[in-house]
Amino acid sequence: MLADHSIAIIGAGNIGRALIGGLLRGHDVDPSRIHATRRNVDPLREQFPDIRIGSDNAAAVADATIVVLAVKPQNAGTVLAEIRGHVPDTAMVVSVLAGITTEFLHKALAQDLAIVRAMPNTPMIVDQGASAIAGGRFATPHHLDLARTIFEAVGKVEEVPENLMDAVTGLSGSGPAYVYMFVEALTDAGVKQGIPRPVAFRLAAQTIYGAAKLVLESGKHPAILRDEVTTPGGTAIAAVAELESHGLRTMLINAVATATARSKELSELEK
Numbered sequence: 001m002l003a004d005h006s007i008a009i010i011g012a013g014n015i016g017r018a019l020i021g022g023l024l025r026g027h028d029v030d031p032s033r034i035h036a037t038r039r040n041v042d043p044l045r046e047q048f049p050d051i052r053i054g055s056d057n058a059a060a061v062a063d064a065t066i067v068v069l070a071v072k073p074q075n076a077g078t079v080l081a082e083i084r085g086h087v088p089d090t091a092m093v094v095s096v097l098a099g100i101t102t103e104f105l106h107k108a109l110a111q112d113l114a115i116v117r118a119m120p121n122t123p124m125i126v127d128q129g130a131s132a133i134a135g136g137r138f139a140t141p142h143h144l145d146l147a148r149t150i151f152e153a154v155g156k157v158e159e160v161p162e163n164l165m166d167a168v169t170g171l172s173g174s175g176p177a178y179v180y181m182f183v184e185a186l187t188d189a190g191v192k193q194g195i196p197r198p199v200a201f202r203l204a205a206q207t208i209y210g211a212a213k214l215v216l217e218s219g220k221h222p223a224i225l226r227d228e229v230t231t232p233g234g235t236a237i238a239a240v241a242e243l244e245s246h247g248l249r250t251m252l253i254n255a256v257a258t259a260t261a262r263s264k265e266l267s268e269l270e271k
């Protein structure tokens with residue numbers, strides 16, 4: 001599906017490079033059909049010697065059928081001005097710019113382009129990303145399928161209406177930060193009980209990874225899986241009661257609500 005496309009990655013930093021890696025590994029994309037840009041191109045040349053690399057954004061989009069915008073939102077204004085008028089009318093634009101709406105992009109590019117907005121997360125670096133995609137006004141199911149294929153190269157993909165993108169930012173976009181805190185805290189908890197730190201760290205991280213994998217692969221509700229490991233009068237239920245008494249659930253609900261509100265606030269500032 002992607003093999004027939006020429007893909008411009010504008011701003012090949014963390015997210016852009018993870019996508020290039022996924023496209024090269026998971027699809028039949030000829031490296032010469034990927035054109036990546038950034039100002040300091042040396043790290044890109046080292047990592048991807050066979051793709052096209054440069055700093056001229058307008059030239060990169062000119063012969064692309066898919067344009068991925070992956071600069072930081074604060075660099076978006078400059079980049080959008082540079083590529084305005086150079087994106088072919090039939091090309092699809094995929095934007096990972098946090099907080100920037102497809103309507104804003106339509107206006108900035110002054111073209112009736114098919115635009116798909118995406119919110120990935122950094123585990124895509126190890127092909128385990130959780131990405132949400134939303135289509136703009138001119139995006140058809142075909143464009144959404146193409147965008148899905150791109151992000152499925154580096155993880156799982158969900159389609160949502162664009163008005164849920166701030167909530168997605170609060171849940172899965174920012175979510176890795178919460179999980180890293182959980183790994184760190186669980187490691188300290190093990191250390192407090194006398195487990196050497198490197199061992200506690202590996203046990204904590206693998207427990208989170210394994211439990212998440214079991215949730216996804218068994219298809220069972222997490223409450224059922226929790227019930228399966230809580231023996232009456234046993235250790236797990238004693239700890240679960242402790243977590244409940246500190247309001248773990250409410251804490252997470254409020255954390256995601258706060259991140260969602262902050263995402264909304266930041267998108268207002270970008271306008």
Ligand SMILES: NC(=O)c1ccc[n+]([C@@H]2O[C@H](COP(=O)([O-])OP(=O)(O)OC[C@H]3O[C@@H](n4cnc5c(N)ncnc54)[C@H](OP(=O)(O)O)[C@@H]3O)[C@@H](O)[C@H]2O)c1
Nearest residue numbers: 011012013014015038039040070071072073075097098120
């Ligand atoms: N990281 C996350 O967890 C995450 C999650 C979801 C969405 N996002 C979104 O993904 C986007 C990229 O994030 P990131 O973490 O990948 O940032 P990043 O690593 O800083 O990558 C951005 C890249 O853009 C390049 N750049 C800056 N100005 C440029 C210009 N004028 N022309 C061409 N390239 C330019 C920078 O390289 P040079 O300085 O060499 O030009 C840099 O490599 C952001 O919009 C962010 O909102 C990030």
